[in-house]
Amino acid sequence: MNLLITDTTVVTCDAQRRVLERCAVAITGDRIDAVGETTELLVTHPHHERMSGRGLAVLPGFINAHTHTVLTSLRGTVEDWDGDVIYRYMSPISYTMSDAERAVMSALGCLEAIRSGTTTLVDPFRHVGTYAGAMADTGLRLWLSESCADIDTRKIRFGEYTIDEAFGQIFLDRARALIETWHGARGGRVNCQVAAHAPDNCSPAMLAKLKELAAKHGLTRTCHLAQSTGEVQAVRSQHDLTPAGYLEREGFLGPDLTLAHWTFCTKADVELLAQRGAQLAHCPASSSRRGLHKVPIGWIRDAGVNIAIGTDNMSEDMFQAMAIGLIVHRSGRGRDKEGGTSPSAQDVLDMITLNAARSVGAEADIGAIRPGMKADLTILDLAHPAMRPIIRLVSNIVHYGHPGLAHSVIVDGEFVMRDRKVLTVDEEALLAEAEIVTRRVWERMIDANPDIAPPAGELRWLDV
Ligand SMILES: [Zn+2]
Numbered sequence: 460m461n462l463l464i465t466d467t468t469v470v471t472c473d474a475q476r477r478v479l480e481r482c483a484v485a486i487t488g489d490r491i492d493a494v495g496e497t498t499e500l501l502v503t504h505p506h507h508e509r510m511s512g513r514g515l516a517v518l519p520g521f522i523n524a525h526t527h528t529v530l531t532s533l534r535g536t537v538e539d540w541d542g543d544v545i546y547r548y549m550s551p552i553s554y555t556m557s558d559a560e561r562a563v564m565s566a567l568g569c570l571e572a573i574r575s576g577t578t579t580l581v582d583p584f585r586h587v588g589t590y591a592g593a594m595a596d597t598g599l600r601l602w603l604s605e606s607c608a609d610i611d612t613r614k615i616r617f618g619e620y621t622i623d624e625a626f627g628q629i630f631l632d633r634a635r636a637l638i639e640t641w642h643g644a645r646g647g648r649v650n651c652q653v654a655a656h657a658p659d660n661c662s663p664a665m666l667a668k669l670k671e672l673a674a675k676h677g678l679t680r681t682c683h684l685a686q687s688t689g690e691v692q693a694v695r696s697q698h699d700l701t702p703a704g705y706l707e708r709e710g711f712l713g714p715d716l717t718l719a720h721w722t723f724c725t726k727a728d729v730e731l732l733a734q735r736g737a738q739l740a741h742c743p744a745s746s747s748r749r750g751l752h753k754v755p756i757g758w759i760r761d762a763g764v765n766i767a768i769g770t771d772n773m774s775e776d777m778f779q780a781m782a783i784g785l786i787v788h789r790s791g792r793g794r795d796k797e798g799g800t801s802p803s804a805q806d807v808l809d810m811i812t813l814n815a816a817r818s819v820g821a822e823a824d825i826g827a828i829r830p831g832m833k834a835d836l837t838i839l840d841l842a843h844p845a846m847r848p849i850i851r852l853v854s855n856i857v858h859y860g861h862p863g864l865a866h867s868v869i870v871d872g873e874f875v876m877r878d879r880k881v882l883t884v885d886e887e888a889l890l891a892e893a894e895i896v897t898r899r900v901w902e903r904m905i906d907a908n909p910d911i912a913p914p915a916g917e918l919r920w921l922d923v
Pocket of ligand 1: 526771
């Protein structure tokens with residue numbers, strides 16, 4: 460697409476973090492071609508389609524550094540229930556779903572992402588090959604991975620941690636097939652990573668195979684880390700190490716590895732991870748559903764770790780992730796000193812743009828607005844009371860931004876949403892279908908697993 464957005468405000472996230480007024484952004488094909496004075500670009504780009512950007516702000520596309528779109532099927536339930544969310548609900552529901560059902564729920568997650576101004580999702584999960592097409596069809600930029608384990612995650616809630624090679628092989632086969640089919644697909648818009656699910660469900664042999672697979676294809680890697688006390692205890696009893704210490708012993712840590720959460724890391728873990736150049740995919744909103752996230756963010760920031768932000772489960776709303784992230788990070792400073800105003804709002808915006816791009820090794824292409832970068836843009840409507848008055852725009856966006864501001868979304872030089880109309884998804888049909896699928900899947904999961912029935916009377920379906 461050749462497009463000239465004129466007379467607009469541009470939050471560049473460039474080296475000087477400039478916010479430009481009344482200027483223009485030119486898109487030629489799938490790249491940003493020029494950023495500058497509107498009068499100049501009108502002359503240099505006379506044949507580009509024109510779009511008035513008056514009253515709008517153009518930002519680098521939001522990058523969600525860690526999410527599981529299929530788990531939209533759990534929205535509005537486990538956030539308010541006690542118990543082990545990971546192995547008691549997330550793992551069983553994903554196994555309960557058919558391929559078609561996963562496709563519907565992942566598309567719902569993508570739709571929410573688009574409506575929240577997101578251009579890129581990093582989504583490690585199970586059976587990803589069965590719904591990668593549905594996600595790719597929404598027009599988003601993707602980093603997908605099959606989240607491998609060789610300890611059966613369906614049995615862990617019964618305390619069973621047995622290595623099952625055949626179970627692990629199924630994951631490795633699916634991971635290889637995903638990479639062969641999808642890495643570099645759709646003109647490079649869809650890419651793959653290599654994923655280990657978590658330190659408590661991957662044996663040393665599995666970690667070694669995943670490292671080899673990533674090296675063979677030159678891919679970045681991801682894994683959860685220290686996300687629950689159950690994981691920490693399991694790794695302690697299996698290996699007499701912390702989760703980070705276990706990954707270190709197996710030679711798994713490195714700068715190409717982004718680890719989600721770090722919630723129960725020790726200070727020594729944080730120092731080790733920083734030394735190895737490992738990166739953090741932080742999910743502050745998801746992790747704060749049961750109270751303020753306990754991650755030792757002060758130590759992590761002091762150690763100079765690259766921090767990217769994601770939403771993790773049941774939400775794709777990056778505005779909420781930024782707002783809660785700001786609170787968690789400022790509160791986290793209280794571990795050693797009083798809370799304050801660090802990080803800045805721009806620092807937090809960096810976490811969903813520049814830092815998140817770096818977490819998938821794509822900082823040369825996405826995460827900032829400057830000539831030569833991919834044309835992945837989030838366009839916000841500033842004609843909203845939550846955005847006025849505008850004194851410091853980035854502070855407005857990080858503290859008070861919400862999905863209702865998302866005006867248009869451009870990925871790879873193409874509109875995915877234009878003037879609030881999503882162009883790649885039949886929204887009405889998808890919302891209806893997702894409702895039917897979720898109800899069906901929950902009923903089937905409870906039938907098959909009586910031990911995971913929800914708290915009495917809490918699963919009531921509203922007819923809307
Ligand atoms: Zn996760």
